[in-house]
Amino acid sequence: MITQTMVQPSSWVDSGITLRKVRNQYLFKFTDSLQARLDNLNERHKCDRLTDEEHAELAGLLELDRIFTLLNAKIIAEA
Template structure:
């Protein structure tokens, strides 16, 4: 049985708020950023497990969501 990792489950420990000038932006913690890089490296080497593939997809989805939110905040 495959368990799907929900992107929202990564938020409590994987996201931090960064204040920059007049903006408040969301970014990955160093830990989650490092994990993303590790998974990307393993994907490039074609050594991802099925579980890691799901984890990478969840982190990627979260990255897209926060990139969008940050873009909206920055354009305000």
């Protein structure tokens, strides 16, 4: 098992998550500002220019993105 430090995905629940209507269904999405932060961290990660704290933040955001993908897939499948 690999241990990885990450920012807890739940830390963005109050300020970084929104529900958006997509084809008559409400799906979990990042707010525009949190999506921009994720995009920025991903770009900087490709250039190997992240601090340890930013690596932890990116790991948490990617985990939250995986959670949203699973939840949204369930919502769509049950519609």
